Amino acid sequence: MTKQSIDDQASFSAPIEDLQVRIAFLDDLVEQLNEQVVHQSLEIADLKKQMQLLYQQVESADLSDGIAPFDPMTNRPPHY
Template identity: 80%
Template structure:
């Protein structure tokens, strides 16, 4: 016994296949965009880390003892007391 292909079934199957192909193409594009964004953010994070390291080195190498006086709460009362 041979099965006869119904034209409506074939059209329905073809439409489903086309829909899946469109979805896959959309998802491929989306994955590529997300990957580009991750790469960009990775380089920005690396730049920020370098900047933070430079700032830490500056703070560690600077001598803050001359610029900041010690605070004594008994002698340095705020003006509203």
């Protein structure tokens, strides 16, 4: 091999190595983001279940016993 071909080969291998490093970094980043999405998806599903339980509790609660009806004439705020 001539010196010219060795220099050409070295000049081509450097950008290829840079691309390989970038691809490895991006693969790692994609994997981290995927794990984060899975974690958030599980958390959202858990929060939805909690909200459904709260809605069921509110709907099944009998609120009429503990709350007196509001009468605007007798229940005036103190600043009137």
